[in-house]
Amino acid sequence: MANNEDKFKKVISHAKEYGYIFGSSEIYDGLSAVYDYAQNGVELKKNIRDYWWKSMVQMHQNIVGLDAAILMHPTTWKASGHVDAFNDPLIDNKDSKKRYRADVLIEDYAEKLEQKAQKEINKAAKRFGEAFNEEEFVATNARVIGYKEKKAEVLSRMASSLEKENLQDVKLLIEELEIACPVSGSKNWTDVKQFNLMFGTKLGASAESATDLYLRPETAQGIFVNFLNVQKTGRMKIPFGIAQTGKAFRNEIVARQFIFRMREFEQMEMQFFVRPGEEMKYYEYWKEERLNWHLSLGLGKENYRFHDHDKLAHYANAAADIEFNFPFGFKELEGIHSRTDFDLKAHEKHSGKKLQFFDPELKENYTPYVVETSIGLDRMFLAVFSTALQDEALEDGSSRVVLKLPSILAPVKIAVFPLIKRDGLPEIANAIIEDLKWDYNVFYDEKDAVGKRYRRQDANGTPYCVTVDHQTLEDNTVTIRHRDSMEQERVAIVEIRSVVEKTLSLKHWLNH
Ligand code: GAP
Secondary structure: OOOHHHHHHHHHHHHHHOOOEEEOOHHHOOOOOOEEEOHHHHHHHHHHHHHHHHHHHHOOOOEEEOOOOOEOOOHHHHHOOHHHHOEEEEEEEOOOOOEEEHHHHHHHHHHHHHHHHHHHHHHHHHHHHHHOOHHHHHHHOHHHHHHHHHHHHHHHHHHHHHHOOOHHHHHHHHHHOOOOOOOOOOOOEOOOEEEEOOOEEEEOOOOOOOEEEEEOOOOHHHHHHOHHHHHHHOOOOOOEEEEEEEEEEOOOOOOOOHHHOOOEEEEEEEEEEEOOOOHHHHHHHHHHHHHHHHHHOOOOHHHEEEEEOOOOOOOOOEEEEEEEEEOOEEEEEEEEEEEEOHHHHHHHHHHOOOOOEEEOOOOEEEOOEEEEEEEEHHHHHHHHHHHHEEEEEOOOOOEEEEEOOOOOOOOOOEEEEEOOOOOOHHHHHHHHHHHHOOOOOEEEOOOOOHHHHHHHHHHHOOOEEEEEOHHHHHHOEEEEEEOOOOOEEEEEHHHHHHHHHHHHOHHHHHOO
16 A cells, blocks of 8 residues: 555545444544444454453463453552653644644654664665675664664653653753644744643532542553452462453543544553562563564564663553554554552552562562553554555456455454345355354345455455355355455355364464
8 A cells, every 4th residue: 555644544444434443423523532443343342352361361370350440449549650640741832832742742753763764774775685784784884873872862861851850851852853843843832741641530429529530541550459359369379460451541632643542442451460579580571472462463573563661650660562563653552561569569558458468488478569561452453454454456457455354353254145146045145144153253245246245345354255156056065265365165064164263263373
């Protein structure tokens, strides 16, 4: 597909046209950065959630699930640090009146330096051909070194200023780098201010007696406050994990890029409780495990990279993102954080309750350390969907739009067609559906020529189409057409299951 911007536009319009994602309350012109998942979207989203859940919970004897409430006691957020520190540094452009996250403006500037370095590398690779040694070039080329050093310097100054709450210096940095407003091109900036991202709400009937609450900005705290409940009732021994999926809410200021940054979104998080001192071992372990989970879906190794954080969240002693190559470039998809004992200790302090574990091997009590894996379900959806959507040139000179979703995630697994609407073919197609629907999401279509129906299912991401024709009446065989190769094979109706289950089983995907 053409350039990245075009590609992204196509992703958004395809998601709407094929019933994946609509803007929220569209009849009222929508609500910014809030989206609804439609008939196909809800299936894809559920399948991604299940794929995560099964790999985390079902495949690990020492990880169990939880579904905590969205509303929590307000002290939770005081203890977690979100009331005081869950802020974004904001800056306004005085001419365009547009508001930006100061750190995002600086990060975008740094990313441009990276792109310049990459351009030099690509140019040299072209010039030297096969003899090109990228590692050596990156280590010795003055321009590349210059860009990379500048990038590191900019990011490290920003990180240290933010850490010290020196917002004056963040503004100074923006001015020194001559960063201009992307809308007006003006460099006329206000001071940088902190803005808390939590959505507030109220519990109670009357204004006087109402309690101020927050919609949770992360699911993790539901896990921390239940740590001891789960450990005791599940007789869990350290190391063990608690996994949870669910909605989180953030009053994002710069909410753009479709479902990449939403105000209401879903997280899939796992907190892994470990002995103090062993956290770095598990941090490295989960970094690798999580990357392997992503790679298992076959979206391409080159589309992932790790990014170690310079600016650590208030609770972490190490943190890395798994970044994905979205249509608008590499951006955070998942975070792996070593959260120390910050959260459990803070909840102990604010609640007055001990949240400790008696380690029978060490014969001592301690507050466990935590390694967290946290992925946005909507971002994962965007990663899968945007990579899967392809404009494919065909051998006969025509082209097709195909959504090459990993088949384990596809909303509809099998579409069943009668070649024509009579001669008993629809009845056989429906009987096949009756049989397959117990295990798979199946879809019946009898409208239009069969070629058109294939194309519709290609664009919808359906991995298999089964066609019933007149030969079926004679020998009980059907045609199975494979979405990616477009190959067709003739199989007995009783064989359909064994053909499709090869690529629709969890084992096929997770076990390699
Ligand atoms: N419990 C840790 C935590 O919440 P985070 O890096 O703030 O860490 C984790 O968020 C993940 O949640 C991110 O990697 C991203 O995938 C997703 N996420 C965060 N904010 C989001 C937003 N506004 N819209 C969509 N996904 C978001």
